[in-house]
Amino acid sequence: MGESGNDETGAGQASSSKAEAAAEPQKDVGSTPGVSQRVTKWLSSPHTTPLFLLFGHLCTLVCSLMYVFPMLGFANSYRFYKLCLRSVVITCLVKLHHKHGLPPLGFPGFSKEGLYLLFESLRQWFTPVQMSTDFHYMFIAMAVTAHPPLTIALAPPTCLALYHAVTYLNQQPKVSASLVWRKAGSKLFEALRVHQRQALVFNAAMEIGLLFSVLARLFTRARSVMLVFMVFNTLKMRYKSPESNYYHRMVWGHVSSRFVEPYLLRFVPQLRGPLGAVQQFFLK
Numbered sequence: 001m002g003e004s005g006n007d008e009t010g011a012g013q014a015s016s017s018k019a020e021a022a023a024e025p026q027k028d029v030g031s032t033p034g035v036s037q038r039v040t041k042w043l044s045s046p047h048t049t050p051l052f053l054l055f056g057h058l059c060t061l062v063c064s065l066m067y068v069f070p071m072l073g074f075a076n077s078y079r080f081y082k083l084c085l086r087s088v089v090i091t092c093l094v095k096l097h098h099k100h101g102l103p104p105l106g107f108p109g110f111s112k113e114g115l116y117l118l119f120e121s122l123r124q125w126f127t128p129v130q131m132s133t134d135f136h137y138m139f140i141a142m143a144v145t146a147h148p149p150l151t152i153a154l155a156p157p158t159c160l161a162l163y164h165a166v167t168y169l170n171q172q173p174k175v176s177a178s179l180v181w182r183k184a185g186s187k188l189f190e191a192l193r194v195h196q197r198q199a200l201v202f203n204a205a206m207e208i209g210l211l212f213s214v215l216a217r218l219f220t221r222a223r224s225v226m227l228v229f230m231v232f233n234t235l236k237m238r239y240k241s242p243e244s245n246y247y248h249r250m251v252w253g254h255v256s257s258r259f260v261e262p263y264l265l266r267f268v269p270q271l272r273g274p275l276g277a278v279q280q281f282f283l284k
Contacts, residue, residue: 049098054168056091057161060084064158068151081149085141088157092138100129131241133160136234140210143230148222152210156203163192163199204238204247208255211235236282 063084067077104121129135137157144153169175170189176182192199214228238244239252265272 049094050168052094053091053098054165056087056094057165057168059087060091060158060161061165063087064154067149067154078149081154082145084154084158085145088141088161089138091161092134092141095134096129096132096138099132099134100125130237131243133241133243136238136241136244140207140231140234143227143234147224147227150210150213152206152213155206159199159203163196166192200244200247201250204244204251207235207238208248208251232282239282 063080066072066080067084069077072080103125104118106118137160140153141157144150166185166189169181169185176186211228211231214224214231217223218225218228235248239248260275265275
């Protein structure tokens with residue numbers, strides 16, 4: 001009798017525990033944070049993003065220097081060229097996410113009003129993104145990756161990476177207080193700060209020079225009409241962007257006054273009409 005009573009008690013406890021387990025709501029497997037959510041949370045940390053950007057800028061600098069190093073051979077130099085472009089793309093993506101966040105991905109349905117709200121929210125998010133320097137450099141880096149090396153394409157992002165890396169290191173108390181930084185790093189930072197305007201003009205000149213480089217390639221086996229179209233449209237965005245409009249106007253003015261007017265149109269006046277049409281399309 002005692003054993004049967006214990007068995008009944010154990011059976012009652014087991015049945016009650018099963019009933020409680022069945023009554024508990026099951027955990028939704030999809031509610032656990034996914035990889036994208038973890039990455040977003042990691043990049044949203046106030047300490048993670050600056051360190052990641054510093055690593056990206058240093059990677060861009062090292063890869064660009066190794067690319068132009070003459071003792072590595074073409075295969076190794078080309079490998080560093082690819083790594084430099086990938087570093088630019090990843091760094092620009094992180095900066096865009098830090099400044100503008102992720103695009104609105106909520107899908108309201110297939111109704112006319114829902115699709116309108118979706119496209120309107122995407123337009124509002126993308127409008128400031130497409131006018132930023134980070135988006136332009138990311139777009140150019142992805143555009144030239146599949147083509148033979150264009151050294152001039154590395155100049156603007158490398159110059160920008162040098163400035164941002166040195167500026168970040170100068171803002172760190174432990175770094176700025178070191179003896180090596182006081183003797184060398186502070187002088188480099190001061191030189192970059194003083195010549196910041198000249199560096200931005202240099203970047204604008206290299207960006208415009210990239211267009212002439214891909215135009216010259218149309219007469220070689222490495223021609224690509226699509227690359228010319230992509231670079232041309234990127235320069236249109238750079239010309240209209242508030243971050244680079246002033247410097248691009250300055251460089252284009254020098255190109256017109258020092259080359260187009262005194263030489264090109266002087267000896268080939270028939271190009272005045274086509275150049276005017278291209279200019280109107282560029283400014284539209």
